[in-house]
Amino acid sequence: MVLDADLAQATKTCLFAKEHPDRFFDCGIAEGNMMSVAAGIASTGTIPFVSSFAMFAAGRAFEQVRNSVAYPHLNVKIGATHAGITVGEDGATHQCCEDFALMRVIPGMTVICPADGPETYAAVEAALKWDGPVYLRFGRFAVPEVTAGEGVAPFEIGKGRLLREGSDVTIVAIGYMVHLALEAAEILAAEGIFAEVIDLHTLKPIDAELLVKSVEKTGAVVTAEEHNIIGGLGSAVSETLAENRPVPVERVGVRDTFGRSGKVPQLLELYGLTSAEIVTRAKAAIARKN
Amino acid sequence: MNQAEKTVLAETANRVRIGILDGVYNAGCGHPGGSLSIAELLTYLYFKEMKIDPANPKAADRDRFVLSKGHTAPALYATLAERGFFPVEELKTLRKIDSRLQGHPDMKGIPGVDMSTGSLGLGISAACGMALAGKTAGKDYRVYTVLGDGESEEGQVWEAAMFAAHYKLDNLVAIVDWNGLQIDGTVEEVMNPTPHNLKFSAFGWNVISINAHDFDQIEAAFAAARQVKGKPTAIIAKSIKGKGVSYMENAVQWHGAAPKEDLYRVGLADLGLSPEEIEGRFKQNG
CATH class of the missing domain: 3.40.50.970 (Thiamin diphosphate (ThDP)-binding fold, Pyr/PP domains)
Incomplete structure (x- = not known):
């Protein structure tokens, strides 16, 4: 029903x-x-x-x-x-x-x-x-297809999907931000920085195994979500890594504020929900590695 | 209903009241007032009205009951125990750390509990869902829910009232325990939800008003509800909060308080236990 x-x-x-x-x-x-x-x-x-x-x-x-x-x-x-x-x-x-x-x-x-x-x-x-x-x-705004490609694991609840392999930083994204994470990885690659991109479609139960495995390789994380940075993906990933494999984490998301009216691209820009912001935070996370 | 049958039901309701008192006394807390006020209603439902089987509490086609006023769990537990869903002895474990008898009904752990309730206003909606699912699946089971009069101050009760009438849930009966008291005073003083009969009627329900302690009236109301097609039925049941225990009757302070030993003894005596039976209880309790 x-x-x-x-x-x-x-x-x-x-x-x-x-x-x-x-x-x-x-x-x-x-x-x-x-x-x-x-x-x-x-x-x-x-x-x-x-x-x-x-x-x-x-x-x-x-x-x-x-x-x-x-x-x-x-x-x-x-x-x-x-x-x-x-x-x-x-x-x-x-x-x-x-x-x-x-x-x-x-x-x-x-x-x-x-x-x-x-x-x-x-x-x-x-x-x-x-x-x-x-x-x-679910979001309202149209998004490009990013999970239909060859080599993407079948969807399984509780198992994140590795969309791009990398060695320098892990970008963990959810929902609307996943395609922007892939864009950011492209931009970083052009600068010689290789980002791993995980589509963490299941926020709970969280795929701790995949996260730990990835950061053991990359040593730094950026989270990206269309949600307050408090309580969502950034928090869940930080909690998981703090307990299992602490590494620098930078969070991209709505920074504890209410939204406002506007065109979607304007809003994404205003609240820092962009591939450029992910790139900036990725570099910040990398800079914080020992 | 003949006199013999009525006597048996009255005796059962009295044992339910004793179970309520045993539970709340042993817990040292709980809600006796609004539990005692629904003893006849629950007794009639579980011993006469509902198609249920204590040996098969999850039977798919059983009638369902939702205690929307979940804080009066002691009444539900005492009735279920009397009906054979679990041992009467277990009532003394109410609210204790290793007991399945949670402070408010928990459908996961307690045989015979059809819905977890306790947060007021939610139960009647769940009952609507059961009734709708039954109709959609072509089943003929019926769904019963008991609400508090104070509970009807929750807006969700009226969302559910709209819903039940809109979807013509004639397999649903909501009983309002109109005992007139809530934590902060009389319902009229706190936030007057009356008149329930006119409100439910205006929402499209069939409405029947009865005395909550009169088995003839209870029987007639449930029988009448079965005859009504295309509308849910609300039974506005005027009751005495704390009914049967002298010092608790119409006394707001017994909404959510347990008696100490001396008053527990008085209550048991009010419910017809002999001095020997009362003493025996203390020996039993060790």
């Missing part, structure tokens, strides 16, 4: 509604109720996908996600769209840069943010088969 909260046209659950009208339920503008309804559905053995904007799925309905869904570890899949700053003109109230933090702190929650179209399909399929609650974070 699929549930939405009066955003089916924007989240695109309207496509499912058209195909399967008997299994689509609009819950109206009442996200808290929707999330607990999903828990009730899941308790009967049917898997519900629940969709709304990230701000409302993770923010408004946080407590319902925690208490109705996650505490009983129910099989609810949350498809949260329009996450991050790339919502654009709607501005700060809708630009959720806190959802990674909110979802990843909940025990037993799996948190995934795909980098492109093919990875999104794979993530949704994998979430359906995964036992337990899953938070899927």
